Amino acid sequence: MNTVTESFGSLVFDDRAMKARLTGEVYRAMKQTMKKGQPLNPKVADAVASAMRDWAVEKGATHFTHWFQPLNGVTAEKHDGFISPAPDGGVIMEFSGKELIQGEPDASSFPSGGLRATFEARGYTAWDPTSYAFIKGKALCIPTAFCSYGGEALDKKTPLLRSMEALNTQALRILRLFGNKDVQRVTSSVGPEQEYFLIDREQWKKRRDLVYTGRTLFGAKPPKGQELDDHYFGVIKPRVQAYMEELNEELWKLGILAKTEHNEVAPCQHELAPIYTTTNIATDHNQLTMEVMQRVAEKHGLVCLLHEKPFAGVNGSGKHNNWSISTDTGVNLLSPGESPYENAQFLLFLTAVLEAVDEYADLLRASVATAGNDHRLGANEAPPAVVSVFLGDELTAVLEALETEKPYTGTEKSEMMLGVLTLPRFLRDTTDRNRTSPFAFTGNKFEFRMVGSSNSIACANIMLNAAVADTLGKFADSLEGASDFDSALHELLLTSLKAHKRILFNGNGYDDAWIREAVEERGLHNLRTTPDAMKALLEPKSMQMLIRQKVYTETELRSRYEIMLENYCKTIEIEARTMSEMVSKEILPAVEKYTASVADAAAKKLTLVPVLSCSYEKHLVQKLSALADQIEKGAAELDETLATLSTVTDTPLLAEEIRDRLLPKMAELRAVADEAEVLTAREFWPFPTYGEILFAM
Ligand code: ADP
């Protein structure tokens, strides 16, 4: 296979494969299932499974696995062979409908936040027929949801599918109010732009911090950073180009429409964007993309770093979650329309998103909270931890006109009247796109930019879908009973905009003045750390909303809260232990060796020429000895703090202690170690420096 069109999706059991391999009847049943979420009858499932197996075996697969997304943030799979003994002593390749539809992985090693204890030790996986099966290596992978026997979700896909269902239900109610009878289904779509760092594998191997934690825990600032902006959209280096080419080819085979690639702001930083698709598929694809990115890097002698902040003082990595909602008739509900009614409908959806983001800003913040992402959000970097929405000048003016009940005269001289809303046809907003905004409207979609680069996009979209669904539901409640739809709609939009316009901000999101204004004048949340943000999951208002929309049960929310905080604690504890080990095994021995060599050199000089002052050596030895003492003290304090924290058993309390006591100790230790790095001769320093890693490519 040599052309892209031939190889695209060649490892996916997609519509083309289904059409070619299923009988007409089975194919139609399968399509119904995919479209409406109807269960497959066992006969059809058997037929699909056997066609899938033949297809996979022809492509070299020997195993199958249910592929799912447990709460530890990676994907999981347990491989079973197709092979089965035949009566004649040979073997046959078997795969039944039952095996396709449901599996029972041993769930005990996946995080459950105490859920499984109350139910059963085992969980089960259930096929998500809306996401195509694919081949990875020698395994046929079947995208599945992962639940406990009590039906509680143990993964990210289940609540995501529920949130999409909620959005569908509520959006349909609104569309019916606007007289729309054709639309059968409303779905949210996502295009996640993925940022990453690419570094040399040999150098990576020499740094325990990168190997164990994905980020550097030490490292003095190099003389050159990103200040020249010479990397952004710069020429892509041949080695990186070769990587990107192979990455694209691998992703295309998996049916992932990787489309754009360019350099990002920081040296070694790049971005990949796929063409947007249905949210649950986009989520599966993003997980696969991250996996393939790392695998292909290895082949090229590189390492793909997905951590949110691999290098201090250098731009971090995120994901821009481009989100929109559209109908099965092909209408993007976040796109301004042609007729007055379409525009009124657009304004309603827009207003619903604004209200949802304002009402549940803390929940959105919580959905992206991880130890890694705390280094971006809330640390002087875009976007800030304060959630606000950027609309651009034109839409802002439209909403202002609506709110103040003044006619709007836009670029096309249209008027907006009361009752029936007449809006100008907006062009894709041409105003300077605000890169600092955490939540920006970009013409026909919203771009949620707070998601961390290593994070699954599931959680952010679950909260977004659920909050918007809930707001649409509330709007539908008030409009369905109205005697005069037009004025009820007008009143509704007016009230909502008045109440929620505080969330709108078109300015510079990481200006200190904005943070002050946001918090003090507008009363917005500024949740800088994961322990702060996670509390939103247990806020009665958020819980009630998520339960009302049937996205989570209370038990599931409590277990997720527990798991997220546990992840936070474990991540930072591993970092602290890694620091301690690097100090005692590498940094202190190196400083000691170098100090001794400087002292030896001075002693030798003095035996030759006793009158020399040797002030350079003396100063250096003095400074390095003092730093070594401080490093030793810092490491001892770090170990001590770790030891005291090991007695704290309450997870939320432990998370706060880690943030308030352990993180500051880590920062102190790093500061003195970095000072020592600056003073130590390169040949003595035990691992590659920032400059070497960042400018090696
Ligand atoms: P920009 O760079 O202007 O933000 P791009 O065209 O590069 O826009 O798109 C960025 C991402 O947004 C891509 O993944 C793209 O597929 C996705 N995207 C474009 N339109 C939509 C939409 N209507 N809904 C969701 N995602 C979209």
Ligand code: MG
């Ligand atoms: Mg973008």
